[in-house]
Structure formats: structure tokens, C-alpha cells
Amino acid sequence: MTHLTPQSLNQHVLKVEYAVRGEIAIKAEEYRDKLKTPGHGLPFDSVVTANIGNPQQKGLDQNPLTFTRQVAALLEYPPLMDLGKDIFPKDAIARARELYAEIGSLGAYSHSQGVPFIRKNVANFIAERDGHPSNPNHIFLTAGASAGVSLIISMLLSSPKSGVLIPIPQYPLYTATLAQHGGVPIPYYLDEGAGWATLPIDIERSLDKAISEGVEPKALVVINPGNPTGALLDEKTMKDVLHLCERYKLTLMADEVYQDNLHQRDKYPFTSFKRLLREEKSIVPLFSFHSISKGVSGECGRRGGYFECANVSDEILALIYKMVSVGLCPPLSGQIGVDCLVRPPKEGDESYAQWKKETDSIHEALASRTKVMAERLNALPGVSCVDSPGALYLFPRLDLPPAAVEAAHKAGKAPDHFYAVALLDETGICAVPGSGFGQKEGEAHYRLTCLCDGVDEYVGKLERFHLSFMKKYGGL
Numbered sequence: 139m140t141h142l143t144p145q146s147l148n149q150h151v152l153k154v155e156y157a158v159r160g161e162i163a164i165k166a167e168e169y170r171d172k173l174k175t176p177g178h179g180l181p182f183d184s185v186v187t188a189n190i191g192n193p194q195q196k197g198l199d200q201n202p203l204t205f206t207r208q209v210a211a212l213l214e215y216p217p218l219m220d221l222g223k224d225i226f227p228k229d230a231i232a233r234a235r236e237l238y239a240e241i242g243s244l245g246a247y248s249h250s251q252g253v254p255f256i257r258k259n260v261a262n263f264i265a266e267r268d269g270h271p272s273n274p275n276h277i278f279l280t281a282g283a284s285a286g287v288s289l290i291i292s293m294l295l296s297s298p299k300s301g302v303l304i305p306i307p308q309y310p311l312y313t314a315t316l317a318q319h320g321g322v323p324i325p326y327y328l329d330e331g332a333g334w335a336t337l338p339i340d341i342e343r344s345l346d347k348a349i350s351e352g353v354e355p356k357a358l359v360v361i362n363p364g365n366p367t368g369a370l371l372d373e374k375t376m377k378d379v380l381h382l383c384e385r386y387k388l389t390l391m392a393d394e395v396y397q398d399n400l401h402q403r404d405k406y407p408f409t410s411f412k413r414l415l416r417e418e419k420s421i422v423p424l425f426s427f428h429s430i431s432k433g434v435s436g437e438c439g440r441r442g443g444y445f446e447c448a449n450v451s452d453e454i455l456a457l458i459y460k461m462v463s464v465g466l467c468p469p470l471s472g473q474i475g476v477d478c479l480v481r482p483p484k485e486g487d488e489s490y491a492q493w494k495k496e497t498d499s500i501h502e503a504l505a506s507r508t509k510v511m512a513e514r515l516n517a518l519p520g521v522s523c524v525d526s527p528g529a530l531y532l533f534p535r536l537d538l539p540p541a542a543v544e545a546a547h548k549a550g551k552a553p554d555h556f557y558a559v560a561l562l563d564e565t566g567i568c569a570v571p572g573s574g575f576g577q578k579e580g581e582a583h584y585r586l587t588c589l590c591d592g593v594d595e596y597v598g599k600l601e602r603f604h605l606s607f608m609k610k611y612g613g614l
Contacts, residue, residue, distance in 0.1 A: 150320050153317040153318075162558055162559060163190070166568035169185050169566065181564060182566035184566055186599075188567055188568055190587070191365075191432060191587055192589075193438070193530075193589050194437070202436070202437065203496055203497070205230060205478060205492070206474075206475060208227065208489075209234050212226060212230065213241070213474055219234055233478075240253060240256075241255075250462050250465075251278050252277070252467070253470075253473055256279060257275075259481050260277050261273060261277055264277075275455070277446050277447075278458065278459075278462060280472075282438075283427040283443040285441075286427050287315065287391070287393065287445075290445070291316065291319065291321065291357070293461065294356045295321040299353055301321060301354060302323065302356060302359060302391075303324045303355060304326070305359065305360065306577065307577055308361065309365045309366070309393070310575060322353050324353060326344040327340060327578060328367060330524065333369055333527075334368075336360065336379070337375075341358070341379070341382060342382060345382075358390055362396075362408070362411075363396040363408065363529045364396075364528070366585040367529075368396075368528045370408060377414055380415060381420075383422040388422070390422050390425070392410070392412075392424060394410060395427060395431065395433075397410070398434060399432060401509070401528060416448075420449070424449055424450075425445050427443065427445045429442065430442040430472065430475040434500040435479055441472045442469070442475035503591075507589075507590070507593045512525040520604075526588075530587050531586060531587055533583050533585050533586075534583060534584065535583050542608075552571060557607065560607060561607075565600070565603050567586075572585065
């Protein structure tokens with residue numbers, strides 16, 4: 139018997155859970171392999187990966203933006219800048235030459251904080267978006283936003299009693315990271331009845347409760363637009379959150395990776411916390427995160443993102459730099475993706491028309507799917523669903539019959555987990571139960587992406603399954 143056992147490891151590792159890649163997702167991959175076998179015996183012919191926001195995954199097949207891929211191709215094989223003059227647009231070649239002059243080979247390490255030239259471009263993007271200056275030395279390029287989130291949380295946790303406020307429902311990255319580093323999650327609940335609104339008074343209640351229990355709140359996480367809810371914060375709420383952070387001396391972590399996934403822009407616009415921080419002249423330390431994985435780029439596998447530090451001292455910035463330098467540098471392919479994210483083609487450029495057509499098409503498809511899915515899910519008995527104004531998901535609530543709840547408990551599963559397993563087994567649709575994101579006691583939800591093409595067929599399967607499930611357990 140080996141002496142290397144789970145009990146011999148860091149016990150924090152055993153407490154980490156990450157629902158979007160958990161048991162149901164693993165089972166879906168097993169089904170995907172089984173479907174390759176003749177006479178597989180499954181009641182479906184494909185697995186639909188509705189569990190994670192991975193737009194270009196096989197089966198979802200969102201097309202990559204041409205300009206980004208052209209620039210990436212040219213930098214991967216620089217001779218193409220000359221050999222491909224009659225194939226690649228002039229502006230893509232010019233961008234590649236500009237970046238190559240700053241970076242050189244993508245096979246070499248870059249500056250640990252990210253290529254300085256690309257950080258300057260990120261700073262210009264932020265300044266143009268917010269109307270306030272941004273310092274490139276306060277920007278760190280990362281292997282996706284998740285790497286930055288994990289780093290900052292790990293640095294903030296100074297004792298086993300250190301806590302971080304997280305919205306419920308939340309993206310499981312936050313609870314997983316807190317578990318990994320021995321921090322205390324402090325939940326504050328979003329108001330589903332008000333479109334998953336963030337209520338500062340509820341945050342304050344959670345804060346006071348945590349403090350009374352001996353927990354030291356260190357930071358507040360806001361996901362805007364929300365994941366899994368898609369809700370956007372209005373400016374009044376954001377200002378109230380800033381004032382709350384000032385009173386309780388909290389660091390604010392603004393997860394803004396879905397800032398360009400807006401389905402009702404006129405009614406629900408995006409406002410960055412950085413802009414309001416400057417307008418309010420707030421002293422709150424702020425870390426803002428963005429990524430190439432979401433928006434319309436969907437370049438999840440390139441692992442590109444950044445975070446900006448505001449109201450963070452030079453001493454802390456030096457410590458962050460020390461920590462990122464341990465990993466040498468973020469992936470160069472991801473850094474190239476970030477540059478294309480913050481510097482897309484402009485009107486008048488050769489690539490602009492195609493870029494505009496591609497991005498408009500993705501925005502329109504996401505908005506249309508979200509609306510159709512919400513309408514049809516809301517028409518089902520025992521389902522209520524907020525029509526998400528942002529992000530890539532819906533988070534419908536399930537009112538399951540008592541017999542289904544009892545069957546779930548007998549199977550040792552949360553009711554929505556039981557429902558999601560049955561959904562996968564019968565339709566091949568892989569969703570994530572609400573229990574993986576957090577929810578109020580006794581509630582049941584599940585998260586679906588709105589990335590699946592062929593929405594009529596996709597939602598049709600959801601409808602047929604739900605009606606059959608409700609009938610089986612006496613809900614009709």
C-alpha cells in the first residue's frame with residue numbers, strides 16, 4: 139500500500155468542489171465516448187455541453203473572430219507576414235508586425251506581468267471605456283481571469299478566520315479557491331424576485347453576522363454581469379457597494395468578464411466599478427478582472443485575461459509581481475488574444491466590415507436564444523426563469539413535486555442534482571445543478587448556457603424531459 143493517500147495531502151484540497159466540471163460533466167464525457175460505439179444503446183445521439191461557457195467547444199461551434207485568428211497565425215509563423223501578403227488583410231499583417239517587434243517569438247517568456255506594450259493597450263482600452271486614466275504598471279495579464287482571481291484571494295487570506303463575501307448564486311471558482319486556501323466564504327444572497335438584484339442591505343447583514351461569528355471579512359466579490367444569473371448592477375447599487383466597502387474596510391473584487399455580453403443594452407447597460415470608483419473619489423482597493431474567454435471572442439483555450447489594480451499601494455503591487463513571477467509569465471497566445479480584444483479593427487480598416495458582421499451576429503444570436511429559452515422555460519409547469527439581460531446563461535428555478543424530492547434524498551443527492559442527472563441520462567444535455575452555485579435552503583435551480591445553436595431542438599428536448607419528469611413524480 140502506497141504511503142501517498144488522500145489523507146496525507148493538504149486537507150484543503152479535499153474540500154475543493156467545482157460543479158461546472160464535476161460529476162455530471164464527467165459522466166457526460168463518458169457518454170460522449172460511448173456514443174462512438176456502434177449500438178451504444180443510449181436514448182440520444184449527441185451530448186449537448188450546456189454546463190460551461192465554452193463557446194467554441196465542439197458541438198457549440200461558435201466561430202472564432204477572423205481578425206484574432208489571423209493575427210495569431212501570423213505571429214505563430216512570422217514568415218507568413220511576407221508569404222501571405224495576398225492572403226491576409228493588410229491591417230492584420232500590420233498588427234502582427236507591430237506585436238512581433240515588441241514580443242519576438244511566441245516561444246519565449248515575456249515579462250512576468252505581461253508584455254508591456256499589450257498592457258499599455260489594455261490601459262488605453264480602460265481609459266477610453268471609463269473616461270479616467272489607467273496605469274499600465276497597475277495591470278497584470280493572466281492565464282484567463284480565473285488565475286488572477288485565485289491569486290488575489292490567496293494573497294488576501296491572512297488567517298483561517300479570513301473571509302470573502304461572495305454572491306449566492308455564484309460562480310464556483312470563488313468557493314473552490316477559498317476552500318483551497320483555507321478561507322471562509324461569507325454568502326450574501328441575490329434577490330431572485332427582483333431579477334437577481336444585489337441588495338446592499340443584505341450584504342451588510344451578512345457582514346455583521348460573519349463578524350459576530352469571529353470571521354474577519356477581507357474582500358467583497360461582485361460578478362457583473364452575473365454568473366449564473368446574468369443580472370447587471372445599476373449605478374446606485376454600485377455606489378452603495380463602494381460606500382459599504384469603505385465603512386467595513388473591504389477590498390472590492392469586480393468580476394467583469396461578461397461586460398460585453400449585453401442582451402438589452404439600452405435598458406441594462408454595463409458600468410465598470412473603476413469608473414464609479416474614480417467618480418466617487420473612493421479609497422476602496424479595487425481589483426477588476428476581464429477575459430478573452432467570454433464576450434464575443436470566446437477564446438477559452440488560449441487562456442488570456444487581465445486584472446487592473448486601483449487604490450493599491452506600490453508595496454502591494456511589488457508583492458503581486460513577486461507572486462506572478464513564480465509562474466514566469468502568462469501564455470503568449472492568451473496575451474495576443476487580449477491585445478485583439480482591447481484593440482479590435484476600427485472603422486476604415488480592411489478587416490472592420492468582417493469583424494463587425496461577425497460580432498453583431500454573435501450578439502444577436504445570444505440575445506435571441508436567451509429570450510426564446512426564457513419564454514419557453516417560463517411556460518413549463520414548475521419552472522420560473524428570469525430573462526437574463528447579460529452573460530451567457532439562464533438559471534431557471536424548479537418547483538419539484540414532493541415525490542421527486544423524496545427520490546432525490548433516497549439517492550443521496552440534492553433535488554436539482556437528481557434532476558440534472560436524469561436530464562443528462564435521458565437527453566444528453568449536460569447542465570449544472572443550482573446546488574453547485576449556491577442557493578437558499580429548500581430551493582432548486584439549474585444553469586444552462588445559451589450558446590447552443592438550433593435552439594428549437596435544444597429547448598424542445600428540455601421541454602419534453604421536464605414534462606415527463608413531472609408526470610413521473612406526480613407533478614402534473
